[in-house]
Amino acid sequence: MPAVDTKADFDNAAKADTIAVSVKDVDMVYDGIHAVRSASFDLETGKFLTILGPSGSGKTTLLRLIAGFQRPTRGEIFINGAAVSTVPPHRRSIGMVFQKLALFPHMTAAENVAFPLKMRRTDARQIPARVERYLDMVRLGGYGARRVHELSGGQQQRVAIARALVFEPDLLLLDEPLAALDRKLREEMQLEFRRIQRELGVTTINVTHDQREALVVSDEIIVMNGGEILQKAQPADTYRKPANAFVANFIGVTNFLDAPQGGTRAIRAERVQIAPTHAELSGCDTIVDGIVADAIFEGERVVYEISVASMGNVLLRVFDHDLAAHGQFVAGTAVSLGWNARDVLYFNP
Numbered sequence: 263m264p265a266v267d268t269k270a271d272f273d274n275a276a277k278a279d280t281i282a283v284s285v286k287d288v289d290m291v292y293d294g295i296h297a298v299r300s301a302s303f304d305l306e307t308g309k310f311l312t313i314l315g316p317s318g319s320g321k322t323t324l325l326r327l328i329a330g331f332q333r334p335t336r337g338e339i340f341i342n343g344a345a346v347s348t349v350p351p352h353r354r355s356i357g358m359v360f361q362k363l364a365l366f367p368h369m370t371a372a373e374n375v376a377f378p379l380k381m382r383r384t385d386a387r388q389i390p391a392r393v394e395r396y397l398d399m400v401r402l403g404g405y406g407a408r409r410v411h412e413l414s415g416g417q418q419q420r421v422a423i424a425r426a427l428v429f430e431p432d433l434l435l436l437d438e439p440l441a442a443l444d445r446k447l448r449e450e451m452q453l454e455f456r457r458i459q460r461e462l463g464v465t466t467i468n469v470t471h472d473q474r475e476a477l478v479v480s481d482e483i484i485v486m487n488g489g490e491i492l493q494k495a496q497p498a499d500t501y502r503k504p505a506n507a508f509v510a511n512f513i514g515v516t517n518f519l520d521a522p523q524g525g526t527r528a529i530r531a532e533r534v535q536i537a538p539t540h541a542e543l544s545g546c547d548t549i550v551d552g553i554v555a556d557a558i559f560e561g562e563r564v565v566y567e568i569s570v571a572s573m574g575n576v577l578l579r580v581f582d583h584d585l586a587a588h589g590q591f592v593a594g595t596a597v598s599l600g601w602n603a604r605d606v607l608y609f610n611p
């Protein structure tokens with residue numbers, strides 16, 4: 263424990279104990295390409311962080327820097343308080359799962375999970391029980407003797423998760439491990455990741471460009487674009503209080519409107535009501551008339567594009583979950599749209 267003189271020192275010492283990963287002013291430049299720019303954030307122990315952003319935004323580079331596959335051009339990364347830039351990946355106590363599975367195909371599921379324990383020279387008598395415990399955790403109890411090719415894609419991913427966790431690392435890094443799975447399995451595995459992560463309390467950093475996954479699994483979300491961290495916040499705050507227009511556009515379906523005073527206003531598609539006439543809108547302080555340009559039936563909702571003449575024929579996207587009330591409007595129908603000023607987000611230019 264460092265010497266504690268003042269309350270501030272005490273608070274800092276207490277905080278350091280709970281910060282698992284600290285990225286301080288990190289840049290990564292490859293031959294003139296600024297892949298990560300002045301990135302700084304702290305991640306508390308036990309939290310699930312997702313790094314979200316479009317292709318090329320620097321997510322994987324940031325994860326690789328934390329893993330130790332690359333050294334930052336500038337800045338420093340701390341894991342459990344210790345600077346790690348000179349520590350190679352295998353000395354960092356990190357479990358990893360990637361999209362491209364690196365399971366050993368000639369080994370059984372149990373042999374795959376045992377591998378990191380053998381590499382770390384764990385007492386051989388303890389290995390079978392540990393392997394069984396982690397196979398149970400990923401719901402593959404009894405599958406240990408199966409070879410990799412005898413398992414489904416989702417089961418193979420579970421083996422990879424068990425293998426990444428079996429040596430009880432300080433940190434779990436996930437780089438789009440679910441991207442290759444079909445949608446239903448991917449959504450199932452997202453919840454599975456969340457469950458396992460909570461059960462073990464292992465600090466986790468996940469990289470994805472899937473906004474839904476980020477909202478579902480994370481305690482915190484970092485949104486990146488052009489190598490920069492634009493926002494770090496809890497999922498609900500990322501959604502409700504996006505830091506700028508890019509974040510608002512990247513997460514959720516958002517309509518952008520010019521603000522009279524300059525800058526941009528935004529309204530989420532689900533905050534706009536649609537009805538045949540003004541009278542059927544309820545509790546809206548802003549009402550406009552529009553014409554249905556397009557209607558897409560998605561089962562539980564209809565997604566509309568509505569042309570609004572009074573707003574310069576802007577196309578507003580609107581979600582309608584209330585099909586029972588007025589059925590589906592076809593293209594060309596005149597409709598009324600309404601919303602509340604309090605739901606409008608304002609972004610400075």
Ligand SMILES: Nc1ncnc2c1ncn2[C@@H]1O[C@H](COP(=O)(O)OP(=O)(O)OP(=O)(O)O)[C@@H](O)[C@H]1O
Binds near residue numbers: 293296319
């Ligand atoms: N080894 C490398 N050499 C040169 N440039 C690289 C290298 N790796 C990444 N880059 C560049 O750095 C930028 C960020 O790439 P990165 O892979 O981190 O993005 P990403 O957000 O993970 O993208 P994706 O979702 O497509 O994986 C891109 O412009 C990319 O072309």
